[in-house]
Amino acid sequence: MKICSAAQIRELDAYTINHEPISSLELMERAAACFTRWLIQAYPDQQRPVHIFCGIGNNAGDGLVAARLLHHSGYDVRVHTCRISPNRSEDFEANLKRLPGHGAIGASPIAEGDPMPELPEEALVIDALFGSGLNRPVKGYWGDLLQHLNGLNVNRVAIDIPSGVYADQSTTGVAFHAHRTFAFELPKLAFLFPENAERVGQWTVRSIGLHPEAIAQAETSNYYLTEETACTLLRPRAKFSHKGTHGHALLIMGSYGKMGAALLAARGALRSGAGLVSLHVPKISYNIVQTALPEAMVSLDGHELQFTEVPQLDAYQAIGIGCGLGQGTLTQKALSQLIALADQPLVLDADALNIISTQPDLLKALPSQSILTPHPKEFERLFGPTPNHFKRHELQIRKAREHGVIIVLKGAHTSIALPNGRSYFNSTGNAGMATGGSGDVLAGIITGLLAQGYTPEAAALLGVFLHGLAGDCALQRESEESLIAGDIPDALGLAYQQLRKAGNRH
Ligand SMILES: NC(=O)C1=CN([C@@H]2O[C@H](COP(=O)(O)OP(=O)(O)OC[C@H]3O[C@@H](n4cnc5c(N)ncnc54)[C@H](O)[C@@H]3O)[C@@H](O)[C@H]2O)[C@@H](O)CC1
Ligand SMILES: [K+]
Missing domain, CATH: 3.40.50.10260 (YjeF N-terminal domain)
Known part of the structure; x- marks a missing residue:
């Protein structure tokens, strides 16, 4: 609209x-x-x-x-x-x-x-x-x-x-x-x-x-992202497909004391429909991941506590990085290496964005069509302050164009600015989703969609829409107060069902 x-x-x-x-x-x-x-x-x-x-x-x-x-x-x-x-x-x-x-x-x-x-x-x-x-x-x-x-x-x-x-x-x-x-x-x-x-x-x-x-x-250049548009983005899942058909997502996330963020993102990626999800984590997290999330595979870093080594990237169709990552010096170096090595668009969230905001050259080096998912504070660290939200929105559009990236600014109406200068405001979601970990789930969902072969533009739009819709579906069992981030991946199934039904209607 x-x-x-x-x-x-x-x-x-x-x-x-x-x-x-x-x-x-x-x-x-x-x-x-x-x-x-x-x-x-x-x-x-x-x-x-x-x-x-x-x-x-x-x-x-x-x-x-x-x-x-x-x-x-x-x-x-x-x-x-x-x-x-x-x-x-x-x-x-x-x-x-x-x-x-x-x-x-x-x-x-x-x-x-x-x-x-x-x-x-x-x-x-x-x-x-x-x-x-x-x-x-x-x-x-x-x-x-x-x-x-x-x-x-x-x-x-x-x-x-x-x-x-x-x-x-x-x-x-x-x-x-x-x-x-x-x-x-x-x-x-x-x-x-x-x-x-x-x-x-x-x-x-x-x-x-x-x-x-x-x-x-x-x-x-401004659009309101409604069910009518979102359902046209949704692709059918082929009957004779197998896990290899639906892509392999790599999530480089988590550090000592912040593994919850990585697990939530991984659950988002798994429930989004990615064929395979690997979590690249520091050594200390091995048991946590294997126990908490049997569906995910583990790629172990050489470091005990934080991300320091870029794994082999060829096997992955999509890479998400940042949730719970920490900002240690070794992690900063590894992030720059990843940005230099990756051919595929990256999904960058949380600490990956915080590191980039202290090293603006990294922003220029991002693979084109990478997706940045800042919340308002992270956005400000990246691109500077603005006097009001209209100006902030203009800045968001300008930066997406300038760097050829997709900027997803999270909020009650999350806005998605595309490299072509268009921007979409999301229509789904509720105040219950303003809770720790909800953004990690979003980063996981978008990475999971990218892995399945959705274009970066479609992955960002559909990911944001489905994430909000899942939050809305979760309210069938929860209240805005009781909703927690983990409810969102659990309700993704209902969100997909609802969007497919809408697709048949429109
Ligand atoms: N045929 C149409 O154009 C339609 C218009 N519609 C209605 O018309 C509205 C727009 O109508 P108008 O363009 O007449 O605008 P307004 O109804 O907003 O009134 C504008 C008038 O108020 C004055 N004014 C503006 N700001 C002022 C201020 N701060 N202090 C004092 N005076 C001020 C203007 O000089 C002008 O005389 C829409 O919001 C909608 O409600 C609807 O009826 C749909 C059809
Ligand atoms: K009025």
Whole structure:
């Protein structure tokens, strides 16, 4: 699914109006009806008073349509029209006239300087002050109003985007804090970054029937990775295959005291479907690996405690390195040797990334299409600080291009930047996965997919998607609190099943 800028969304609206064709008033009706249907399902209690705060543009127009439709569905609705400026949009004016009269819908105009509105505690507040037309930070009285609404013990819902939040750049002014946001047609970039989590809340996106041709033509480098795309990446497993067909993954991971990370990664690789998985570990870990993971093979380092020797690499289709590796001097040397020797793309995580961040030349020497899987701190160590998540995302794309690598930046919506400048935000996963070892499992899954012959791009995208989906499937038995990293490989089977089913559907 594409992620478009606010300017592009305006173009999509205009194209739809001209080519469907449909009047902009009708399109507003369709969009707001879509919102209202969703709202009625989400908040079925008609006794709860609904307070809709409208600005002056088309977002406010949506608010007015929703007011009318909710009223007709039996809700007790009050509209607060905010006189932000006299320049109200045409469709806003038209819908103001369409509001049922005779006090059927209470209407309270608000002008700058008015006392802040008092609302009942159980109220449902709908924010239609500003939408994607926001062109400057919200300040002054209207900022105070948003802050007032944020401070009330009410349910807050935003139409299209919370007021004050920019769709495609970092928000600087005051913004509405929605518990839920309902967006039209496509997700906004702003929804995907932690800095907006409190503003956007739980978000939903639904099609309002914008013209498919316009969406297909829109040029963007940002995508939202959904089941529909992920299932097309999944390949069938041939009936007459054997373990040799599905590749041999090598994981160079673990050091004295940090073997858990290596084992979790290996379980990820095994459950991802790799034919064979070998763990290269220091001598002291031999018994641990053989006991804990009978399915894995062991490649022993000459050192007792840490990684110091690059094994023969020819036998392996994919190599993952870094989880629990440590950063000792000998390990640093061995990592540089590995980078120099490897022909195949590498999957680099944790300490491998930490070592690279102290030796930037290593980054330049990586085999092309290698996959780096930093968490935000590791990303910052590698590429430096950024003032906000939008800038960090731009940096991620730039670095992936510059070094010809894939950068998987882990987070609630893990983003995957490809060497061609595209980036994908993941749609699966949950807060239960924010727990130690979850990233090690991901490194293992991606290495396991690479070993099976998936392209680095497909391995990164599918790996991230399946990892999140497995975390979601694990919630069938666990809670977000109780979920631990080891549950993720155990639920990979359910994730594969679900994705295959989706593949048959789409
Ligand atoms: N036909 C269409 O174009 C459709 C538009 N839709 C809705 O329209 C919205 C976009 O509408 P608009 O482009 O009218 O934009 P808005 O509804 O966001 O309003 C923009 C107006 O607010 C003013 N403004 C912006 N930032 C301000 C600030 N910080 N302080 C004070 N005034 C400010 C602008 O000058 C402009 O007059 C979407 O978010 C969506 O809700 C939907 O109805 C779908 C169809
Ligand atoms: K809004």
